[in-house]
Amino acid sequence: MDVALKIWRYNPQRGERELREYEVDAPDWACLLDVLDLIKDKHDGTLAYRKSCRMMICGSCGMRMDGRAILACKEPMKPIVEAGHVPTIAPMGNLPVVKDLVVDMEPFWGKVRAMKPWLDPGYDEVPEKERIVSQQQVNAIHKEALCIMCGCCVSECNSMEADPDFLGPAALAKGMRFVGDARDQATVERLQSYSSEHGIWDCTRCNFCQERCPKGVDPRDAIAKLGAEAVQAGIDSDMGAKHAKWFVTSAKTTGWLRETELVPKTQGVVKSLKEVKFALGLLKHGKVPPPVPPHVAKHVDESRALYDLVKQQERGGADGIVQSEKALAHLALDTDEERDPYGEDSFPRPLPIEKDGE
Numbered sequence: 001m002d003v004a005l006k007i008w009r010y011n012p013q014r015g016e017r018e019l020r021e022y023e024v025d026a027p028d029w030a031c032l033l034d035v036l037d038l039i040k041d042k043h044d045g046t047l048a049y050r051k052s053c054r055m056m057i058c059g060s061c062g063m064r065m066d067g068r069a070i071l072a073c074k075e076p077m078k079p080i081v082e083a084g085h086v087p088t089i090a091p092m093g094n095l096p097v098v099k100d101l102v103v104d105m106e107p108f109w110g111k112v113r114a115m116k117p118w119l120d121p122g123y124d125e126v127p128e129k130e131r132i133v134s135q136q137q138v139n140a141i142h143k144e145a146l147c148i149m150c151g152c153c154v155s156e157c158n159s160m161e162a163d164p165d166f167l168g169p170a171a172l173a174k175g176m177r178f179v180g181d182a183r184d185q186a187t188v189e190r191l192q193s194y195s196s197e198h199g200i201w202d203c204t205r206c207n208f209c210q211e212r213c214p215k216g217v218d219p220r221d222a223i224a225k226l227g228a229e230a231v232q233a234g235i236d237s238d239m240g241a242k243h244a245k246w247f248v249t250s251a252k253t254t255g256w257l258r259e260t261e262l263v264p265k266t267q268g269v270v271k272s273l274k275e276v277k278f279a280l281g282l283l284k285h286g287k288v289p290p291p292v293p294p295h296v297a298k299h300v301d302e303s304r305a306l307y308d309l310v311k312q313q314e315r316g317g318a319d320g321i322v323q324s325e326k327a328l329a330h331l332a333l334d335t336d337e338e339r340d341p342y343g344e345d346s347f348p349r350p351l352p353i354e355k356d357g358e
């Protein structure tokens, strides 16, 4: 088949960026990485990109196709050619470009290192007996352990675009992999560290990381689990944590979100005084409902019953987070068809995290 590609080239010596078009003859089974190899071998040996395994496991070949992050070795070209489309290939976002499609991964690794991505078992002397971890305990971090550190999620993270110091989805997913590990004894220290500035609560919940992760890690779910674990451990001084807690209180008491009270509950009374002018403007335009008497939703009992149910089921912390099962279903079947991804012959169903002494 004849494959055409447009590739953003970057020459670091001259500082020039240019969109070049290539056409190659490729076998029907070729993926994007094969096509790049053909271009490099037969047309332009100066083209730079990373690769290693060609089987979606090393995480080297992350790049953008038509503006979305992909693994080049996971993208079959035949459907694109049949559709008559000429895709545009570019380097991943949110990381400095070194040359053509190669980005500098150092900022990525720096954030992963900041998570202390190693097990802290809480002892120095190695015990004589081996520590057995149950399947149920492994299941709790099953998705996070699938990460291949490709950076596709980081490329798409809009919070990182606004704040390059944000820890980001890959590093935070790695953090959850250790927070949820039954053998790790540094949970509280980890949660405190991950909850600080540029951490858990700076995620805007846009879900782009979740959508683009090629391995079904669902990093946004991992961040939600970290937030829930932090709140459960009483680590809730960040405005994001207070914001989340107010949502629960508000829904439980009146069945709807009382936004008028959201700002003082989240920012504190003193800081909220700065917003008085803005609040008066809203009031003038009829955007603020009168606080008294409080408006209580007609079926508030349903929202309270839901709250009680979650409490009864002891779904605290990470176990209370509803995970994006669709992503796993898609990964398992390579189809958009919906089904239970944890069903027979599929991924083990995640179960509650169990720590020592619980």
Ligand code: SF4
Binding pocket: 153, 156, 157, 158, 159, 160, 168, 169, 202, 203, 204, 205, 206, 207, 208, 209, 210, 219, 220, 223
């Ligand atoms: S959900 Fe959060 S971590 Fe994921 S891409 Fe959006 S802002 Fe980034």
Ligand code: SF4
Binding pocket: 146, 147, 148, 149, 150, 151, 152, 153, 154, 169, 170, 173, 212, 213, 214, 215, 216, 217, 218, 219
């Ligand atoms: S979470 Fe997914 S997209 Fe992000 S680095 Fe890991 S495998 Fe890649």
Ligand code: FES
Binding pocket: 050, 051, 052, 053, 054, 055, 056, 057, 058, 059, 060, 061, 062, 071, 072, 073, 074
């Ligand atoms: S070359 Fe290893 S993931 Fe694509």
